[in-house]
Amino acid sequence: MDNVGIVVEDLSAAIEFFSALGLSLDGQTVVEGPWAGRVTGLGEQRVEIAMMATPDGHSRLELSRFIEPDVVADHRRAPVNALGYLRVMFAVDDLDETLERLRPHGAEIISTEIVRFEDSYRLCYIRGPEGILVGLAQALT
Template identity: 45%
Template sequence: MPIKFENVGIAVRDLEEAIAFFTDLGLTVLGRDTVSGEWADTAVGLDGNHARIAMLQTPDGTGRLELFEYLHPEAIETEPTRPHEIGMHRVAFSVDDIDESLGIAARHGCHPLRGVANYQDAYKLAYVRGPSGIIVMLAEDLTKS
């Protein structure tokens, strides 16, 4: 049976803030909606599920993020994920210029967890704490001319 990657879904505390962050990095909004009803309760496994959602896509069309802000049930705040915890870890993006991307992130109050690393002169990498505590990895391919 063939399988195709569809998207990564991330619950956020402020949908507009998250959309602004990811669109400033270069993603585009494919659509927005408010979802609720029996189908949503069944699919998600929450009674009274009601959320605002936005689907974003990378410029090359291969990657999608579904961001959702819960209206009901009330969202549960948790501690931000740390890099060594089991479970959803991070979302990663290739960028043309990591310094430019980090500047964009900084304008949103989002900064690297430690700094920018150089992996074998092939990549410059940084983990950024994004909106709602999401870990976002930015990677610049140094082998591209």
């Protein structure tokens, strides 16, 4: 996998949130022109993007803010069992410490608790900025 894309309204807040999670900003630019619209099927478009890299360097997260055309749907607060994009899951070393870092950036645990899966993982889903659904997993072994 090269990257996962998430469309946001407030690009700066999303960059801050994912930076606090441990990702680093690889670059930020505006993508526009006929070629870009041909790829997405949207026609003429102008999109500000930020590429965030995971700490291990194996994956990236593309955060996009559409300048034009206007955003036509909003799925940010869709429930966990909605069709389509669900969430992105990150492995973390210390779940409690990660949550403390993310709370000032608006992170809220979905079910108000961290769940243990056997002797393997501590897990939770959180809502980040704009309601983005993120999973966090801490390996126990």
